[in-house]
Amino acid sequence: MIESEADYLNRYDPAAFDRPSIAVDLVLMSVIDGLPAALLVRREEHPFAGSWALPGGFVHIDESLDDAARRLLGDKAHMADAYMEQLYTFGALGRDPRTRVISVAYFALLPADRFAAALRADHGLTLARLRMDEDGNVAASTDDGNGDTALPLAFDHAELLSHAIRRLRGKIDYSPIGFALLPDRFTLRALQDVHEAILSVSLNKSAFRRRMLDRGWLEPTGERVTGSSFRPAELFRFRPVSS
Amino acid sequence: MIESEADYLNRYDPAAFDRPSIAVDLVLMSVIDGLPAALLVRREEHPFAGSWALPGGFVHIDESLDDAARRLLGDKAHMADAYMEQLYTFGALGRDPRTRVISVAYFALLPADRFAAALRADHGLTLARLRMDEDGNVAASTDDGNGDTALPLAFDHAELLSHAIRRLRGKIDYSPIGFALLPDRFTLRALQDVHEAILSVSLNKSAFRRRMLDRGWLEPTGERVTGSSFRPAELFRFRPVSS
DNA sequence: GCAATAGTGTCTGTCAGACAATATAGG
DNA sequence: CCTATATTGTCTGACAGACACTATTGC
Numbered sequence: 001m002i003e004s005e006a007d008y009l010n011r012y013d014p015a016a017f018d019r020p021s022i023a024v025d026l027v028l029m030s031v032i033d034g035l036p037a038a039l040l041v042r043r044e045e046h047p048f049a050g051s052w053a054l055p056g057g058f059v060h061i062d063e064s065l066d067d068a069a070r071r072l073l074g075d076k077a078h079m080a081d082a083y084m085e086q087l088y089t090f091g092a093l094g095r096d097p098r099t100r101v102i103s104v105a106y107f108a109l110l111p112a113d114r115f116a117a118a119l120r121a122d123h124g125l126t127l128a129r130l131r132m133d134e135d136g137n138v139a140a141s142t143d144d145g146n147g148d149t150a151l152p153l154a155f156d157h158a159e160l161l162s163h164a165i166r167r168l169r170g171k172i173d174y175s176p177i178g179f180a181l182l183p184d185r186f187t188l189r190a191l192q193d194v195h196e197a198i199l200s201v202s203l204n205k206s207a208f209r210r211r212m213l214d215r216g217w218l219e220p221t222g223e224r225v226t227g228s229s230f231r232p233a234e235l236f237r238f239r240p241v242s243s
Numbered sequence: 244m245i246e247s248e249a250d251y252l253n254r255y256d257p258a259a260f261d262r263p264s265i266a267v268d269l270v271l272m273s274v275i276d277g278l279p280a281a282l283l284v285r286r287e288e289h290p291f292a293g294s295w296a297l298p299g300g301f302v303h304i305d306e307s308l309d310d311a312a313r314r315l316l317g318d319k320a321h322m323a324d325a326y327m328e329q330l331y332t333f334g335a336l337g338r339d340p341r342t343r344v345i346s347v348a349y350f351a352l353l354p355a356d357r358f359a360a361a362l363r364a365d366h367g368l369t370l371a372r373l374r375m376d377e378d379g380n381v382a383a384s385t386d387d388g389n390g391d392t393a394l395p396l397a398f399d400h401a402e403l404l405s406h407a408i409r410r411l412r413g414k415i416d417y418s419p420i421g422f423a424l425l426p427d428r429f430t431l432r433a434l435q436d437v438h439e440a441i442l443s444v445s446l447n448k449s450a451f452r453r454r455m456l457d458r459g460w461l462e463p464t465g466e467r468v469t470g471s472s473f474r475p476a477e478l479f480r481f482r483p484v485s486s
Numbered sequence: 487g488c489a490a491t492a493g494t495g496t497c498t499g500t501c502a503g504a505c506a507a508t509a510t511a512g513g
Numbered sequence: 514c515c516t517a518t519a520t521t522g523t524c525t526g527a528c529a530g531a532c533a534c535t536a537t538t539g540c
Contacts, residue, residue, distance in 0.1 A: 091265075091307050091308030231537040449504085475518090
């Protein structure tokens with residue numbers, strides 16, 4: 001089809017049209033105490049003052065989306081790298097009441113120890129436990145010492161979290177992304193705990209071991225956990241290539 | 244974390260920053276003659292003059308991404324509705340040599356007859372056959388009467404097509420999206436042909452029938468194909484709810 | 487030996503692939 | 514009856530869930 005005149009003008013004089021702002025929001029995830037968790041920031045200003053939001057920021061004109069996500073990972077979570085994947089782009093009209101903002105959501109998977117380090121390094125971050133109900137709705141809460149306190153979520157960020165958990169659930173069984181949630185060396189029980197937390201089901205022990213070992217992703221280190229008062233478990237390492 | 248001043252200013256004065264343009268590109272797909280197919284537009288101007296591109300356009304300031312995709316479906320493919328899904332957002336720096344454009348790709352699935360109708364209605368559209376090699380690279384070609392002629396693809400649109408085929412491959416076996424590629428009533432053989440074209444493998448006939456019938460998605464109509472000189476196949480209908 | 491968890495073995499049901507057998511339309 | 518495709522039936526191997534059993538550590 002011949003390009004219409006409107007398209008032609010639009011392409012060659014893009015400044016003639018109002019343009020949305022483009023942001024990247026990060027779902028920084030881990031598994032903490034048997035539950036999926038994410039890092040949130042408390043909003044101090046309107047709109048949604050007092051609610052919690054995902055860390056994010058605008059995309060600069062001279063950086064790719066992936067670069068923007070990596071930059072924000074460093075700025076907000078104080079780490080140089082992590083497993084990261086683009087999730088979905090949110091572009092509804094009223095999602096930010098101030099102005100038109102389209103957000104490209106990324107999610108990053110972090111081992112629990114690096115998650116804890118980010119929380120120590122930046123006291124503006126809050127550790128949120130995530131629970132998804134049968135309808136796919138996600139609620140965030142935090143342990144404030146007296147138990148579980150709900151954290152109201154700003155913007156459409158509950159929806160972003162829901163997408164992140166569903167993506168993770170869909171991929172964890174057939175892709176090696178689960179290993180990004182564990183330290184370098186880990187036991188099969190720790191791996192199973194991560195899978196159970198993400199999927200929110202309990203898995204059969206021997207079937208899980210069989211399946212994981214048959215995948216060819218696990219390399220026995222020969223080392224074992226120390227300090228247990230019972231039979232120590234073997235430590236495994238993730239082996240990236242299976243061919 | 245307290246919002247940084249830069250973020251604050253950015254949020255409240257977004258015009259102070261250069262902003263990328265936001266486009267939506269459509270991967271309009273079907274299965275034609277046993278191969279996945281897409282509708283392309285020939286580019287008459289630089290850059291990529293003489294190459295083929297996916298139909299697309301800019302997102303207006305007062306419409307959501309989904310609305311923009313639906314609008315373009317009507318403008319470019321002349322149809323009111325189709326199964327449509329957001330695919331991925333492409334934001335590399337040099338992807339459009341003229342200016343910074345971020346493209347949100349959507350894909351739509353169309354039955355072969357509506358695909359053919361779009362081609363008749365709009366002679367600017369070209370039917371492209373898609374072939375994906377082992378590395379996931381997609382090549383487009385067309386049947387110009389003398390056989391298969393390659394169609395060079397503009398921008399990063401080969402990558403968009405690759406994402407579309409991979410998404411389709413990943414979902415067709417466990418979700419009912421395959422039915423969006425078939426007319427209202429269809430035979431099990433036609434359904435199998437669609438699956439084989441998408442997955443680029445040949446499937447076992449009885450196992451396929453068993454699996455599909457067990458899914459609970461198929462409703463026998465009691466009617467049969469007419470005009471065959473052999474045993475006529477039964478026509479089925481897709482039944483959306485399985486509960 | 488006891489407690490507690492790691493790790494193994496075996497049975498069974500489900501399901502997909504292979505492939506043979508039967509059914510039915512037009513001619 | 515013949516041809517060509519539709520449809521069904523059966524065997525078999527792969528694999529996951531259930532669950533019991535064995536192994537090993539500190540005390």
